[in-house]
Amino acid sequence: TLHTLNLYGNFVGDKIAPILHSGVITTLNLGENSLNATHAQNLAAALADNRSLTSLNLESNDIGNLGAISIALSISHHPLLTVLEIGSCGFGDDAAIAFGKALSTNTQLTYLDLYN
Numbered sequence: 001t002l003h004t005l006n007l008y009g010n011f012v013g014d015k016i017a018p019i020l021h022s023g024v025i026t027t028l029n030l031g032e033n034s035l036n037a038t039h040a041q042n043l044a045a046a047l048a049d050n051r052s053l054t055s056l057n058l059e060s061n062d063i064g065n066l067g068a069i070s071i072a073l074s075i076s077h078h079p080l081l082t083v084l085e086i087g088s089c090g091f092g093d094d095a096a097i098a099f100g101k102a103l104s105t106n107t108q109l110t111y112l113d114l115y116n
Contacts, residue, residue, distance in 0.1 A: 040067025068095035
């Protein structure tokens with residue numbers, strides 16, 4: 001069974017949700033996929049139901065504040081996610097604050113990369 005899926009630079013867009021709903025992927029790399037805020041919001045909704053993902057890379061996508069805040073809200077109660085790489089995604093202080101709040105309830109996350 002496939003557990004790690006590297007889609008770096010593949011421009012998957014709205015095809016992300018079914019991947020997360022599969023329930024078997026533990027590591028997902030979506031770096032440099034030209035994801036925008038809408039894609040991030042859809043991904044956040046799928047993350048809310050996901051119970052398998054432990055590592056997610058979203059680096060170098062243009063999700064902005066709205067997309068990043070959606071991701072932050074979705075990870076706040078994710079039971080298994082330990083690694084989130086979301087740097088260079090075009091967000092600012094509001095999103096960084098949202099991630100700070102998410103960390104107050106998500107005790108599983110051990111690595112959060114917010115570089116910009």
